Amino acid sequence: MPATxxxxxxxxxxxxxxxxxxxxxxxxxxxxxxxxxxxxxxSQELGVPLMEVYRVAAFYKAFKLTPSGKNxxxxxxxxxxxxxxxxxxxxxxxxxxxxxxGEVTEDGLFTVEHVNCLGACALGPVVVENQTYHDHMxxxxxxxxxxxxxxxxxEVGQDA
Amino acid sequence: xxxxxxxxxxxxxxxxxxxxxxxxxxxxxICGGPGCQIAHSDGLVDALQKExxxxxxKDSVALRATGCHGFCEQGPVMVxxxxxxxxxxxxxxxxxxxxxxxxxxxxxxxxxxxxxxxxGVKIQTEAEIPFYRDQDQQLLSRNRLVDPCSIEDYLVxxxxxxxxxxxxxxxxxxxxxEVTAAGLxxxxxxxxxxxxxxxxxxxxxxxxxxxxxNADEGDPGAYMDRAVLEGNPHQVLxxxxxxxxxxxAQQGYVYVRNEYPLxxxxxxxxxxxxxxLGILGENILGSSFxxxxxxxxxxGAFVCGExxxxxxxxxxxxxxxxxxxxxxxxxxxxxxxxxxxxxxxWANVPEIMLRGADWxxxxxxxxxxxxxILALTGRIKNTxxxxxxMGTPINTVVFDIGGGAANGHPIKAVxxxxxxxxxxxVDKFDLALDFDILAExxxxxxxxxxVVMDEESCMVDVARYFLEFLQDESCGKCxxxxxxxDRMLEIVTDIAEGRGRPEQxxxxxxxxxxxxxxxxxxxxxxxxxxxxxxxxYFRAEYEAHINEGxxxxxxxxxxxxxxxxxxxxxxxxVCLRSCAYEAINGEKKQLHxxxxxxxxxxxxxxxxxxxxxxxxx
Numbered sequence: 001m002p003a004t005x006x007x008x009x010x011x012x013x014x015x016x017x018x019x020x021x022x023x024x025x026x027x028x029x030x031x032x033x034x035x036x037x038x039x040x041x042x043s044q045e046l047g048v049p050l051m052e053v054y055r056v057a058a059f060y061k062a063f064k065l066t067p068s069g070k071n072x073x074x075x076x077x078x079x080x081x082x083x084x085x086x087x088x089x090x091x092x093x094x095x096x097x098x099x100x101x102g103e104v105t106e107d108g109l110f111t112v113e114h115v116n117c118l119g120a121c122a123l124g125p126v127v128v129e130n131q132t133y134h135d136h137m138x139x140x141x142x143x144x145x146x147x148x149x150x151x152x153x154x155e156v157g158q159d160a
Numbered sequence: 161x162x163x164x165x166x167x168x169x170x171x172x173x174x175x176x177x178x179x180x181x182x183x184x185x186x187x188x189x190i191c192g193g194p195g196c197q198i199a200h201s202d203g204l205v206d207a208l209q210k211e212x213x214x215x216x217x218k219d220s221v222a223l224r225a226t227g228c229h230g231f232c233e234q235g236p237v238m239v240x241x242x243x244x245x246x247x248x249x250x251x252x253x254x255x256x257x258x259x260x261x262x263x264x265x266x267x268x269x270x271x272x273x274x275x276x277x278x279x280g281v282k283i284q285t286e287a288e289i290p291f292y293r294d295q296d297q298q299l300l301s302r303n304r305l306v307d308p309c310s311i312e313d314y315l316v317x318x319x320x321x322x323x324x325x326x327x328x329x330x331x332x333x334x335x336x337x338e339v340t341a342a343g344l345x346x347x348x349x350x351x352x353x354x355x356x357x358x359x360x361x362x363x364x365x366x367x368x369x370x371x372x373x374n375a376d377e378g379d380p381g382a383y384m385d386r387a388v389l390e391g392n393p394h395q396v397l398x399x400x401x402x403x404x405x406x407x408x409a410q411q412g413y414v415y416v417r418n419e420y421p422l423x424x425x426x427x428x429x430x431x432x433x434x435x436x437l438g439i440l441g442e443n444i445l446g447s448s449f450x451x452x453x454x455x456x457x458x459x460g461a462f463v464c465g466e467x468x469x470x471x472x473x474x475x476x477x478x479x480x481x482x483x484x485x486x487x488x489x490x491x492x493x494x495x496x497x498x499x500x501x502x503x504x505x506w507a508n509v510p511e512i513m514l515r516g517a518d519w520x521x522x523x524x525x526x527x528x529x530x531x532x533i534l535a536l537t538g539r540i541k542n543t544x545x546x547x548x549x550m551g552t553p554i555n556t557v558v559f560d561i562g563g564g565a566a567n568g569h570p571i572k573a574v575x576x577x578x579x580x581x582x583x584x585x586v587d588k589f590d591l592a593l594d595f596d597i598l599a600e601x602x603x604x605x606x607x608x609x610x611v612v613m614d615e616e617s618c619m620v621d622v623a624r625y626f627l628e629f630l631q632d633e634s635c636g637k638c639x640x641x642x643x644x645x646d647r648m649l650e651i652v653t654d655i656a657e658g659r660g661r662p663e664q665x666x667x668x669x670x671x672x673x674x675x676x677x678x679x680x681x682x683x684x685x686x687x688x689x690x691x692x693x694x695x696x697y698f699r700a701e702y703e704a705h706i707n708e709g710x711x712x713x714x715x716x717x718x719x720x721x722x723x724x725x726x727x728x729x730x731x732x733x734v735c736l737r738s739c740a741y742e743a744i745n746g747e748k749k750q751l752h753x754x755x756x757x758x759x760x761x762x763x764x765x766x767x768x769x770x771x772x773x774x775x776x777x
Contacts, residue, residue: 020476025418025457048476059478059635060459062418079381079575079611080537082625088763095762096740116462116629119383119420120194121535121611122232122543133198138767140738 004030006038010045017048020056024063033064069104069111071149073097073142074128078117081124085138089125090114092139096146109153110146163438166446167324170439174315181316185220186263187241189304190250193228193387194422195544196235200251201225204236207252211259221263224313227303227391230545231291234274239286239304246286247272277541277563294560296523297547298531299507303391308426311433314394320439322510323401327447330513332362335406339509341517343529348374348465348502349580349606350682351528351595357499360489361407364497369409371400372493372500374470375416375423378462379578380629382609384533385503387545389416390423392507393430397453399506401444402513404451407499412453415470418460428455462579462633466681467492467500469635480635481681502607504533525551528594532605538575538612541566554589558612569614573697577606579626579633580686582693583619602693604686618715619698620705624652626690634683641684644675648691656716660706669695714776717761721777722754728773735765735774 009026013019023046027038034057043050057063075081075090090101093112097105104111120126123135127142129149134141164170188208192201205225212221231237234248240262247258250272261267273282274289283289306313314320326335340355361369373396377385389396400412414427431453434440442450456474463469464479471493473479492498508530512520521529528550534557536546541563548557554574558564565571573583576593582603584591591597598605613622627649636642648671651664672688679685695702704710711719724735724744731749743759746752754765766774 018474018476021459021473022456024459046476052477056459056476056478060461062458062460077380077629079578079609079622079625080535080543082380083538083611083613083617083622085763087625092762092764095760115419116378116460116633117380117382117419118194119377119386120198120232121381121383121537122195122235123198124537126198135198139762139764140768143740143764 006041010041014045015047017046020046020048020053021060024057024060028063033067066104068113070109070153072111072113072128072130073146073149074113074115076118076120076124076126076128077114078121078124080121081117081126084125086125088139089127089137089142092142093127093146096143109150161437163436164445165438167328170315170320170324170445174321177312177316181222183219184222186217187222187224188238188258188263189224189226189229189241190238191227191229191236192225192308193232193235193391194383195228195232196237199235199249201236203252204238204250204255207255208258211255212263215259215264217259217263224307226306227308228300228387228545229304230295230297230300230387230547231289231542232544233542244285244287246274246283246289248274290563291542291544291546291561294556295547296531296549298511298523299388299392299395299504300533300545300547302395303387306392306394308391308393309429311394311430311437314392318514319394319510320398322513323398323405323439324445326402326405326513327445327449332406332408335402335513336362338517339406339512342512342520343517343524344505344508344512344520345528345595346502347504347508347532347607349379349577349604351605354501354505357487357489357501358403358406360487361497361499364490366497367408368494368496369407370493370496370498371404371407371409371412372470372474372498373400373412373414373506374465374467374500374502375414375420375427376458376465376470377417377420377503377607378465378633379607379609381537381575381611382535382578382607384535384545384608386417386420386423388507388533389414389503390420390426393423393427394434395510396427396503396506397430397434397440399509400453401440401451402509403499403501403506405449407497409499410451412451413474413493414453414455415458415464415474416455418457424455424457431455461635462629463635463681463683466683469681470500471498478635480637481683483680504608523549525592525594525597527596528605532593532608534593534608534610536562536610536612538610539566539569539571539614539617540564540612548593551592551594553592554584554610557593557610558589562612565614567614567616569616571612571614572617573613573619575603575611575613575622575690576609577604577689578609579630580604580682580689581606581609582689583613583622583697584693585697588697602696603689616713616715618656618711618713619694619701620652620656620711621713621715623691623694624649624656627652627687630683630687634687638678638680638684640675640678641680641687644671644679644684645687647671648675648688652691655702655705656711657718658705658709658716660702662703662706664706665695665699665702720761721756722759722761722765723775723777724752724754725773725775726751728771730771730773732770734768734770738764738768740764
C-alpha cells in the first residue's frame with residue numbers, strides 16, 4: 001500500500017472547515033501524531049484559523065500533539081475494568097516505567113495510556129499492548145508483559 | 161449487483177438470493193464480536209472455512225462470522241443450525257471435529273458444550289442455556305442472521321422491506337404516528353419519546369433537515385451500541401432512512417466512536433453497499449425520496465454524546481454543548497432541524513414499521529415499551545450483552561441471567577446509567593428496569609450499562625472514579641460543572657485517603673444539588689448522581705472511611721494494609737519472588753510475612769498467590 005501523504009488526506013477536503021476532525025483523524029492514523037507543521041497545513045488548506053485547529057486538536061483525546069513511544073501500553077479504565085482492579089494496573093505500568101499516563105519513557109520505548117472504555121467489558125480488566133488485547137489482566141501479568149516488550153526491543157537494538 | 165430501480169426489483173433480488181441459498185443445509189454462526197475476537201474467533205473462522213472446503217461441504221454449509229451474540233464470557237461462541245447447537249470456548253483446533261462430526265454426521269461434541277455451573281449439566285442448545293433462556297432478544301438475535309459486511313444476508317433476512325413498505329404507502333405523518341403509538345423512547349439515556357422528537361422536526365420549517373445516529377457510546381462499561389452497529393449496520397441505516405423519510409431529511413450522519421474500529425469499518429461498508437444498490441442516494445428504489453448517509457468518527461470526548469456537543473463536533477468544531485432553549489429538532493446541525501437518535505433507537509424502527517406499533521408496545525412496562533439491551537459487567541458470573549423486555553426486575557438480570565456473584569463475595573450493588581447514573585443496593589433489586597422507576601430511585605437506565613459490584617467494591621472509590629472521569633471529560637464551558645466537579649472530587653479524595661471530616665458529607669450533598677440545578681448540559685446536570693446515590697444508599701461506607709479510617713471493601717490504598725493468612729500460606733515463596741519492593745520475608749515452607757513499611761500495595765503478591773492467602777483489610 002503506498003504511503004498516505006498530506007496531499008491524499010487533503011483531497012476533496014480543501015476549503016471545507018467541517019472536515020477538520022476527519023482530516024485530523026487521518027493525520028493521526030498515518031503519522032502517529034499531529035505535528036505543528038500539519039496543524040499549519042490543515043489551517044491553510046481547510047480554511048480554519050490556526051488557533052481553532054490547535055484548539056480542536058488539543059480538545060479531543062483521539063489526537064496526540066507529540067509522538068508516542070515505540071510500545072504503547074493502554075490500560076482500559078472503564079467502570080467494568082475499574083471494579084476488577086484496573087487502577088492497580090495503571091499504577092503498575094506507571095511505577096514500573098516511571099512515567100505518567102501519556103508520557104514517553106526516557107529511552108523512547110514506552111508510552112502508558114489510559115482509555116475510558118474499550119467496549120470489551122466482559123473480559124476486564126483489559127490492557128492493550130500495541131494492537132494486541134490482553135484480557136483478565138493482573139498486576140503480575142502486566143509486569144511480565146512490560147518486561148517482555150522491553151527485552152525484545154533491547155535485543156532488536158543489539159542485533160542492529 | 162445492478163442498481164435497484166423499483167420495489168419490485170428489490171423483491172426480485174431477494175427471491176433470487178433465497179433461491180441461490182437453497183442448497184444450504186447447515187449454517188454455522190460464529191460470533192465475531194469484540195470479546196470473541198480477543199479470544200481468537202478470527203482464526204477459528206479461517207480454520208473452519210478450510211475444513212468445510214476440504215471435506216467437500218462448500219455448497220451445503222454456510223459459514224457466517226457474525227456480530228456479537230452476547231455471551232462474551234464464554235467466547236469464542238458459535239451456533240449451528242439446524243439444531244441450535246451451542247459450542248463455547250471453541251478454538252481453531254476444534255475445526256476438524258466440528259466439521260466431520262457435527263456437520264457431516266450430526267453428532268454433538270460433548271466437550272464443546274456449555275456446562276451449567278449451577279447443576280453441572282451440559283446443555284446442548286443455545287435456547288436452553290439460562291443466560292439466553294431468560295432473555296427476550298429481539299435486536300441482538302438478528303446479529304446471528306447476518307454477516308455485518310453482507311447486504312445480501314440482510315436482504316435474505318428480510319432487510320429493507322420496512323423501508324420499501326414505508327415508501328410505498330406510508331406518509332411521513334403515518335410513520336410518526338406509528339412510532340409514537342409504539343411508545344419508543346430514546347435508548348441513549350434520556351428516554352425522550354422518539355415520536356415526539358420526530359414530529360417536532362417534521363413540523364419545523366425549512367427544506368434542509370438532518371438525521372443523526374449517535375454511536376458515540378462513551379459510557380464506560382457499556383457496549384451495546386457497538387454490538388448493534390458492528391453486528392447489523394444495515395438495520396441501523398434502514399431505521400435512519402425511515403426516520404429521514406418521516407421528517408423530510410436529505411442527509412444523515414453516523415457519528416461513531418473512533419475507539420470502535422470495527423463499527424467504523426462495518427458502517428462504512430454498509431453505506432457503500434446500500435449506495436451501490438440504490439437503497440441510499442438519489443431516488444431510492446425509484447421513489448421520489450433521496451437520502452444519503454456519511455460516517456463521521458468521534459474524537460474521544462465523552463461530552464460529545466450530548467446532542468448539541470455532538471453536532472458541534474460534526475461541524476468540525478470543539479465539542480462544547482450549548483443551551484437547548486430551542487430544541488435541536490428545530491435548530492440542530494448547521495442550525496437546521498435535526499433528529500438525533502441513538503443506535504439502538506434507530507435499530508428498533510424497521511421492526512416497528514413492519515410489525516406495527518402494537519407488537520412493539522406489547523412488550524415492556526406501562527411507561528417504557530419494547531426491549532432494552534444491557535451490558536452486564538463487573539463482578540458477576542455471566543458477563544455479556546443481555547436483552548430483556550423493559551420492566552424486567554434487576555434481580556432477573558443479575559441473578560437469573562447473570563448467574564450471580566462471580567468470586568464468592570456477595571453482590572452489593574449495581575451501577576446503572578454510567579457516569580450520569582447511580583448505584584442501587586441489592587435490596588432495591590426488585591425494581592423494574594424502566595426509565596421512570598430507576599430515575600425515581602436516584603439512578604437511571606441510561607444507555608444500558610449495568611456494572612455489578614460486590615463486597616470487594618468500595619462505593620467511595622466508585623464515586624471517586626466517576627468524579628475523576630467527569631472532571632477529565634467536562635468540557636469546561638460552564639462553571640458549575642468545571643469547578644463543582646473539581647470540588648466534589650477534592651472532598652471525595654479526602655475521604656478516600658483518610659482526611660475526611662463528618663461535615664463534608666452534607667457539603668457534598670449541597671454541592672451536588674447545586675451542580676444538578678445549574679449546569680449547562682446533561683453531563684453536568686447528572687454528574688453528581690454517582691456521589692448522591694452512593695451517599696443515599698451507602699452512607700455507612702463513607703462514615704467508616706471518615707470516622708474509623710477504614711475502607712470496608714479493602715480498596716482505598718491509604719486505608720488498607722496487606723497481610724498473609726497464616727492458615728492458607730504454605731510458604732511456596734511465589735509472593736516473595738514477585739514482590740518488587742522486597743517487602744515479603746519468609747523461609748521456604750514457612751509462613752511468609754509482609755513488612756507493612758516497605759509494602760507499596762501494588763497488588764502483585766495477591767494476583768500471584770495461588771492459595772488466596774494474601775489478605776487486604
